[in-house]
Structure formats: structure tokens, C-alpha cells
Amino acid sequence: MSTTAAPTRSRAHSIHRWIRRGFALWAILSLAWLANSVRTQDVPDGLLRSSKDLRVVDGATALEFEPTKPQGKSALIFICGSGIHPHAYAPLLRPIAETGYPVFAVKLPYRFAPLASHKEEAVDRVRKLIGAHPQVSYWVIAGHSLGGALTARVARSNTASPVAFVLIGTTHPKDDDLSNLNAPFTKVYATNDDIAPVDRVLATKKLLPEHTTWVEIKGGNHSQFGHYGHQLFDGTATITREAQQEIVREVLLRALRMGAA
Numbered sequence: 263m264s265t266t267a268a269p270t271r272s273r274a275h276s277i278h279r280w281i282r283r284g285f286a287l288w289a290i291l292s293l294a295w296l297a298n299s300v301r302t303q304d305v306p307d308g309l310l311r312s313s314k315d316l317r318v319v320d321g322a323t324a325l326e327f328e329p330t331k332p333q334g335k336s337a338l339i340f341i342c343g344s345g346i347h348p349h350a351y352a353p354l355l356r357p358i359a360e361t362g363y364p365v366f367a368v369k370l371p372y373r374f375a376p377l378a379s380h381k382e383e384a385v386d387r388v389r390k391l392i393g394a395h396p397q398v399s400y401w402v403i404a405g406h407s408l409g410g411a412l413t414a415r416v417a418r419s420n421t422a423s424p425v426a427f428v429l430i431g432t433t434h435p436k437d438d439d440l441s442n443l444n445a446p447f448t449k450v451y452a453t454n455d456d457i458a459p460v461d462r463v464l465a466t467k468k469l470l471p472e473h474t475t476w477v478e479i480k481g482g483n484h485s486q487f488g489h490y491g492h493q494l495f496d497g498t499a500t501i502t503r504e505a506q507q508e509i510v511r512e513v514l515l516r517a518l519r520m521g522a523a
Contacts, residue, residue, distance in 0.1 A: 300345035305489050309352040316359055323387045324348070325367040327355060333362025335399040336521035338514060339388055341368045341409030343431075343488065344375065350488040351406070354507045363518050364398070366391050370408070381412060388416050400521025404428035404514060406487045407457065414438055417445065426517045430510060431455055431487050433462040435469045446520060447474040448513055452482030452506065454497035477513055482506040 310325075312318045319326040325348035340355055342348055348367035359365040368387050371380040392401060403425060405413035410432030417427050418438045426446040429435075440447070447470055451463045460478075467474075481500035485493045487510065489503065499506065 300490050300493070302347050302350040302490055305349055305352050309356050310349060316356075318356075320348075323369055324391065325352070325369070327359030327365040327367075329359055329362050329364060331362065332364055334522045335397065336402065336518040337364040337366070337395065337398040337400075338402045338404065338518060339366045339368060339391055341384065341388065341403075341405030341412045342370055343405075343407035343409050344370065345373050346406070346488050346490055347373070350490040353489050353504075354487075354511055358511060358514055358518070361515065363515075364395070368409075375408065375412075381415070384412050385415050385419075388412075399424075400518075401425045402428060402514060402517040402521070404430060404517075405432070406430045407432055407484065410434055411436075414440060417443060417447075420445070424521070426520060428514060428517055431458050431484050433458045433466060436466055439469050441469055441471055443471055445471075446517065447471055448477060448517060449474055450477045450479065450510055450513055452479040452484065452486075452499075454481060454499055455484040456495055456497040457484035457493060477509070479506055479509050482509075 310318055310320065315330055317326075317328045317330065319328070338355070338358060340351060342351060348369055351367055355365045355367055368384060368391070371383045375381045375384050388403065392398075401424075403413050403416055404427070405411070407430075410429040411434035413427055413429055414435035415438065417425075417440055418435075424445070426448075428448045428450065430450045431452065449463070449470060451458065451460060453460060479501075483499040484496045485491065486499050486503040486506045
């Protein structure tokens with residue numbers, strides 16, 4: 263009996279060992295795929311360099327595009343998506359700065375802002391940017407994905423005025439009722455975005471003001487709001503990244519121009 267049990271235990275241990283190895287391999291491959299999916303792609307180095315008309319500063323908490331001759335008193339704060347480096351948004355944002363509006367792309371703590379305290383720190387970075395630029399009298403605060411959720415959180419506790427908000431590729435707000443706010447709001451969503459799908463975006467419509475402007479990008483997806491890889495579970499875009507970002511850029515410029523109206 264004992265001689266039979268020993269080989270059985272040995273086989274069981276061998277099976278468990280292979281299961282553990284298989285799980286470890288799956289975890290490693292999944293992490294590698296995730297890291298690659300949020301890696302910045304196809305961003306020319308020139309977009310991250312200063313020119314005679316634009317100063318680019320890659321700071322600890324934000325990537326800044328500051329025109330040497332600002333147009334008016336409006337500026338843009340853009341909060342990055344989870345895991346996405348600000349460089350991935352440079353093709354979207356630098357052309358805005360080149361028209362004369364200062365642009366600040368806020369970095370998330372530890373790239374993903376995994377804890378509640380990290381999310382609050384990101385919101386605090388927005389507040390500090392506003393406080394550090396008293397010459398700006400009209401702020402547009404925008405964010406993509408988790409950045410959109412944090413933008414909604416900024417709106418909830420906003421004390422700066424006047425401010426406009428642009429939520430991009432996000433199902434938020436979910437927990438905050440912003441429907442009574444008077445600030446201008448714009449919600450941008452894409453029909454092929456399976457990270458923030460249309461039905462879930464529209465499900466929280468009642469939590470935004472009635473005057474919110476809704477912008478649907480037909481054929482766009484979640485990943486093409488920036489220049490990075492294809493995120494897990496995202497849909498397939500049927501328009502180009504450039505076409506999708508041109509729509510977003512015009513939305514942001516329109517919001518900035520409201521400050522000069």
C-alpha cells in the first residue's frame with residue numbers, strides 16, 4: 263500500500279509544480295503584454311524639444327508646453343490615463359500649445375495611481391499647477407480614461423473659477439453627482455472603445471450637467487486617444503489615430519477659446 267501511495271504523491275507534486283510554473287509563465291507574459299500595450303509609440307523626438315516659440319519642460323509631475331507668446335489668458339491641464347506616459351499625448355497636445363495656449367500634462371503617481379492616496383495626489387498636482395500660474399484666468403481641465411475620472415474629481419471640489427472640463431474616453435463620473443455645476447462640460451467618447459463602452463458612458467449621463475456637450479467619435483477606440491499600444495480588451499478602430507485625435511484637439515481648442523469669449 264505504501265509503495266503505491268509514494269508514486270501517486272510524486273505524480274501529484276509534479277502536476278502541482280507544472281501548474282505553478284504555468285501560472286508563473288502566464289503572469290510574466292501578461293505583465294509583459296500589459297507593459298507593451300501602454301508603451302509610448304511613434305512619437306517623434308522633435309515633439310518633446312523646445313523651439314524658439316515653445317518651451318518644453320519634462321518635470322517631475324508634469325510635461326509642460328509653454329508658448330513664449332501666450333494667446334490670451336486660457337491654459338489647458340490634461341491628466342494622463344492609467345499607465346500612460348505624458349509623452350504619448352504629445353502629438354495631441356503640442357499643436358494646441360503651438361497655437362498659443364500653455365498646456366500641462368499631469369503625470370500620475372507611479373504611472374498608474376494605484377491607491378486612493380495616489381489619485382488624491384494627482385488631483386493635488388492639478389491644484390498646485392493652477393496656484394502656480396496666477397496669470398491664467400481661464401482653465402480647461404481635461405483627462406483621458408483614469409485621467410477623466412480624476413478630472414471629475416477635480417470638478418467636484420473645484421474652487422478655481424472660471425473652469426471648463428473635458429472628460430475623454432471614460433465612464434466617469436460614477437460616484438459624484440456633478441449635474442448641478444454651472445461650469446462648461448464636454449464628454450468625448452468613441453464608438454469602438456471597449457474600455458469605456460458607449461452604453462456605460464451614457465449610463466452616467468444624469469450625473470453630468472444638462473448643458474454638457476457630447477461628442478461621439480465614430481470608429482474611434484480607447485487606445486487611439488494617445489500614441490501607445492493597443493490596450494487589452496479594447497475594440498478595433500476603423501479611423502486613423504490622427505483623425506481621432508484631430509477631433510479631440512478641436513474640442514479642447516474650442517473649450518480654450520471660450521475663455522476669450
